Amino acid sequence: xxxxxxxxxxxxxxxxxxxxxxxxxxxxxxxxxxxxxxxxxxxxxxxxxxxxxxxxxxxxxxxxxxxxxxxxxxxxxxxxxxxxxxxxxxxxxxxxxxxxxxxxxxxxxxxxxxxxxxxxxxxxxxxxxxxxxxxxxxxxxxxxxxxxxxxxxxxxxxxxxxxxxxxxxxxxxxxxxxxxxxxxxxxxxxxxxxxxxxxxxxxxxxxxxxxxxxxxxxxxxxxxxxxxxxxxxxxxxxxxxxxxxxxxxxxxxxxxxxxxxxxxxxxxxxxxx
Ligand code: HEM
Numbered sequence: 518x519x520x521x522x523x524x525x526x527x528x529x530x531x532x533x534x535x536x537x538x539x540x541x542x543x544x545x546x547x548x549x550x551x552x553x554x555x556x557x558x559x560x561x562x563x564x565x566x567x568x569x570x571x572x573x574x575x576x577x578x579x580x581x582x583x584x585x586x587x588x589x590x591x592x593x594x595x596x597x598x599x600x601x602x603x604x605x606x607x608x609x610x611x612x613x614x615x616x617x618x619x620x621x622x623x624x625x626x627x628x629x630x631x632x633x634x635x636x637x638x639x640x641x642x643x644x645x646x647x648x649x650x651x652x653x654x655x656x657x658x659x660x661x662x663x664x665x666x667x668x669x670x671x672x673x674x675x676x677x678x679x680x681x682x683x684x685x686x687x688x689x690x691x692x693x694x695x696x697x698x699x700x701x702x703x704x705x706x707x708x709x710x711x712x713x714x715x716x717x718x719x720x721x722x723x724x725x726x727x728x729x730x731x732x733x734x735x736x737x738x739x740x741x742x743x744x745x746x747x748x749x750x751x752x753x754x755x756x757x758x759x760x761x762x763x764x765x766x767x768x769x770x771x772x773x774x775x776x777x778x779x780x781x782x783x784x785x786x787x788x789x790x
Contacts (some may be wrong), residue, residue: 524765536632545596634672634781642719667730668706
């Protein structure tokens with residue numbers, strides 16, 4: 518696991534596998550099949566994936582999910598897939614097989630890299646400012662840490678296009694009816710007009726204030742409670758187990774995703790002790 522310098526890649530070993538593992542458990546996917554799901558999901562979310570690879574991964578994942586739902590009809594459990602199947606049996610008109618498959622697809626895709634990068638971004642923020650880590654540990658303030666990361670280091674850069682139903686004037690620009698708007702949601706958290714002159718700074722001690730980290734309105738993140746819980750447990754456990762964990766390179770040297778959708782380090786070399 519460790520490289521020559523003793524550094525390990527926290528993305529590869531911890532932040533990347535964890536969210537898919539959690540989602541697979543939620544779906545009731547057996548352990549032996551989880552790695553394949555992780556690979557498909559990873560391929561689908563890379564901006565370096567070719568169209569052919571993308572189509573192949575998506576076909577693989579959708580095919581798996583359709584077959585998995587069929588298998589679960591005779592193998593029920595305390596999981597989301599069984600819950601969806603029951604809902605369909607109770608009221609067959611409202612949930613088609615295809616919708617069920619796409620719900621699982623969406624939860625996987627929406628809950629994977631978002632959480633991977635949020636945890637990694639928070640580790641970088643905490644390790645770049647010892648005061649913050651001290652505060653988190655001394656006060657067991659992981660909840661505040663996660664909220665501050667969602668505000669100032671959000672993993673979601675932008676969200677789906679929105680199309681105004683009428684002409685709107687925003688920041689001195691008129692956006693016409695039906696024109697696509699891409700909202701840079703991560704930058705809303707560091708808006709100085711909203712969060713003050715120190716908006717860019719990660720500061721878990723600051724008075725918590727509403728942010729748009731999980732979006733707003735009818736499409737507000739379905740997985741927000743799970744993401745909050747997962748990030749809190751992951752960070753508390755990581756720094757509890759490895760209190761001296763530190764970055765093995767300067768934070769400015771870390772390679773980041775080149776994506777318009779999610780942002781976080783692609784590798785995160787750390788020294789555990
Ligand atoms: C730190 C982690 C996460 C962040 C920052 C995040 C952020 C977001 C944001 C900003 C949206 C709104 C998208 C829009 O308005 O177009 C969204 C939607 C969504 N998220 Fe999350 N998310 C996270 C984790 C998760 C997890 C763990 C799950 C599920 C297990 C999940 C499932 C969803 C789903 C299904 C939607 C679509 C909701 C809809 O369109 O009605 N997310 N998320």
